Amino acid sequence: MPVDLLYFSWVREAIGMGGETLELPGDLVTVSDLIDWLAMRSEGHARAFAERARLRAAVDQVFVGLDAPLGRPHEVAIFPPVTGG
Numbered sequence: 001m002p003v004d005l006l007y008f009s010w011v012r013e014a015i016g017m018g019g020e021t022l023e024l025p026g027d028l029v030t031v032s033d034l035i036d037w038l039a040m041r042s043e044g045h046a047r048a049f050a051e052r053a054r055l056r057a058a059v060d061q062v063f064v065g066l067d068a069p070l071g072r073p074h075e076v077a078i079f080p081p082v083t084g085g
Contacts, residue, residue: 001072005038007048008079011055014048024070031057032066034076049078056081 006019028034032052039049049055057064058077070076 003073004075006075006077008077010080011048011078015042015044028070030066031059031064031068031070031076034070035066035078054080 001023002021003024004019004021007015007017012018024034025037028037035049035052035055035057039046052066055066056079057066057068058075058079059068059070059073060075061077
């Protein structure tokens with residue numbers, strides 16, 4: 001099943017697109033596994049995902065840690081920490 005991947009802020013800029021729809025391999029267990037797999041797609045992906053501590057994620061619009069189970073999502077968003085004020 002295809003999964004919508006959404007990228008925001010400098011993650012989007014490094015990759016060169018705001019998102020993509022991909023078929024994910026069945027052996028991805030966590031969000032971190034997904035990021036490892038995505039980092040191999042291009043130099044831009046590798047740059048965007050090089051500093052894990054600077055990334056946040058949401059699976060089906062629910063914020064999760066990178067160690068969270070991936071399950072069978074419809075959408076995964078990856079972005080830098082959000083600040084406000």
